[in-house]
Amino acid sequence: MAHKSEDLFDCILMADNRFHGEGYREGFDEGTRQGMIDGRKHGASHGAKLSMEVSFYYGFGITWKCLLQNNTDVKASLSILCLRKRLKALESLLGLIQKFPHEEPHYENLQEDMEKVRAKFRQVCSILNVPADFSDYVKTGGSGGISF
Template sequence: MAGDQDMFDAVVMADERFHGEGYLEGYEEGSSLGIIEGRRHGTLHGAKVGSEIGCYQGFAFAWRGLLHGCTTERDSKKMKVLEALIGMIQKFPYDDPTYDKLHEDLDRIRGKFKQLCSLLNVQPDFKISAEGSGLSF
């Protein structure tokens, strides 16, 4: 009689057991795919941010070389803003994706870059595309 009871319990409880097993399998597969998708998204977004910062840095270094020998008061202001931009770029936490003020710092760099462009009287056009990124004037 005990064997019949065990067999009956196995049949009645099969639905609940299969539901639990299916949930666990789905959860594990979803977690794995979520990690893969998150990594892909993070890599793409990080590459865009890195490309943008790299363009700003190249722009700043080129203008620092061009303005290095200038001594007028207006050029002094340009150099001050330029050095501030370079300092912000150098302090940017490239290797810390958990940095909580990453977007705030990026916005400050963008603002300083726009200020510098205004002082230099250039109209930048930063583009990110499938072929790569670029900064044109």
């Protein structure tokens, strides 16, 4: 009889360990699942913001390149050397953006390359004598506005 009571006693004592282990595994699995969901949401949101920023720089570069190449008033007012310098800087910005790995989600140098694009954008703005801060022109906030 002592043997059965020992088994029952062991079962009761071990239940705490068993429930603790099961609770830990269930919590870990749920945390992993929720972490994946949250990570995907964060990644999609961050990717969309980054994409908008790069698209803005690209549109800016294309627009200014067209203005400088096609506007005869601008060509007449700028020296050839100054015009070439501006076009070269714009080409450099556009080249950085075109080399950007748009389809590679695990790109290791994303932050470094994005900083290069931002620095080149600021340089182009300086050469064009255009303010690099567009916060006055671009609506910010949660209603679909752009902010970077």
